[in-house]
Amino acid sequence: MKKIIASLLTALSLSAFASGGGVAWDRFPTEKMSDLASLQNGAKIFANYCLNCHSAAFHRYNRLQEIGLSKEQIKDNLMFTTDKVGEQMKAAIDAKEAKAWFGATPPDLTLVARSRADGSKGTGADYLYTLWRSYYRDETKATGWDNLVFPSIGMPHVLWELQGERKPMFEERMSHGKPEHVFSGKWEVVKAGKLSAQEYDNAVGDLVAYLTWMAEPQAKQRFNLGVGVMLFLLVFSVFAWRLNAAYWKDVK
Numbered sequence: 358m359k360k361i362i363a364s365l366l367t368a369l370s371l372s373a374f375a376s377g378g379g380v381a382w383d384r385f386p387t388e389k390m391s392d393l394a395s396l397q398n399g400a401k402i403f404a405n406y407c408l409n410c411h412s413a414a415f416h417r418y419n420r421l422q423e424i425g426l427s428k429e430q431i432k433d434n435l436m437f438t439t440d441k442v443g444e445q446m447k448a449a450i451d452a453k454e455a456k457a458w459f460g461a462t463p464p465d466l467t468l469v470a471r472s473r474a475d476g477s478k479g480t481g482a483d484y485l486y487t488l489w490r491s492y493y494r495d496e497t498k499a500t501g502w503d504n505l506v507f508p509s510i511g512m513p514h515v516l517w518e519l520q521g522e523r524k525p526m527f528e529e530r531m532s533h534g535k536p537e538h539v540f541s542g543k544w545e546v547v548k549a550g551k552l553s554a555q556e557y558d559n560a561v562g563d564l565v566a567y568l569t570w571m572a573e574p575q576a577k578q579r580f581n582l583g584v585g586v587m588l589f590l591l592v593f594s595v596f597a598w599r600l601n602a603a604y605w606k607d608v609k
Contacts, residue, residue, distance in 0.1 A: 380491065380505045380540055382475075385482040389566035390577075396424040399567025401440040402560060404435040404514050407466060415467040416571050423574060424567075470569040479554030482569045488560045494522045494547065505540055520557045 389395040392569045400421055403413075421431050428442050436442070438449050448463065456462045473481035488506045492514035495503035500513035505525060514520070524545040527538040552560060570576070 366534060380487070382479040382483040382487045382506070383478065383490070385486040385565055385569075387482075389562050389568060392566070393425040395563045395566050397426055398560070399563035399565070399570075400424065400426070400435060402516075402564045403567055403571075404437065407564075408437070408446060409449045410463045411466045412448040412452075412463075413467045413571060414465050416446050417443045418446060466568065466571075468572050469596055470565065481568065481572075482565050485568060486561060486565045489516060489564070490520075490558060491518065492520070492523075493544075494523050506604040510552050516557075516561070517550070519550050519552045519560060521546065522548040524575075561567060 389399075418431050418436060418439075418580070419428070421435065422428065423525070426435075431442055432440070450463070452462050457517055470481045470485060473483065473484040478484070484506070488504065491505040492502050493505070494501060498509065502510070502514045504510040504514075524547050526541045526543045526545055528541045529536050530539050531537070550557065573579075
């Protein structure tokens, strides 16, 4: 029940996934995109911690078979709002009730990994990977949490039981002749979570990998098709070049 209540608070702000903040984005471990175990674990985390409030209405449960899950595994471990594998991945909370309770409908997350890219900072995957690893406890905020990537974020830290509580460490630097507190890149552990720091980073990487895959399931096939087309054009260019030479060889 505590986890559900915490998840419901994600509806408080539609801007929870908006890009922003002044800290540099960490690089998402892209090798996870080719690891089926990572994608499957990411789908499990998404279903347990995100799908309570956020839908992925442009994605269907049966597509999870493309990352190696059987229909039985999907039904037994990932489906909480329907018993039909062909249904869309909709939130457990009713959208109209959420809007009435919190004043805003929780945003759909189907394309969130594609929509948060910033050319000067990184990809949408980099943003999400950094966001979920930058929460810290702040009792002055309505949710009790804040985030270095998105200051005054409206979404609470729904993965806090896994990560625990941390405190960012700042150092004083001079900026334009004035002292300024800047994040040092180090954290102080206040309360340990269920996972170690490395295990938590790995779990977040799995979640982001799944969100990235969900945003474009055909990305790998599209890339492979593109490589095939380029190779075909390369071979065709050789034949066209020789044909052209043969056609004009007697022309003076």
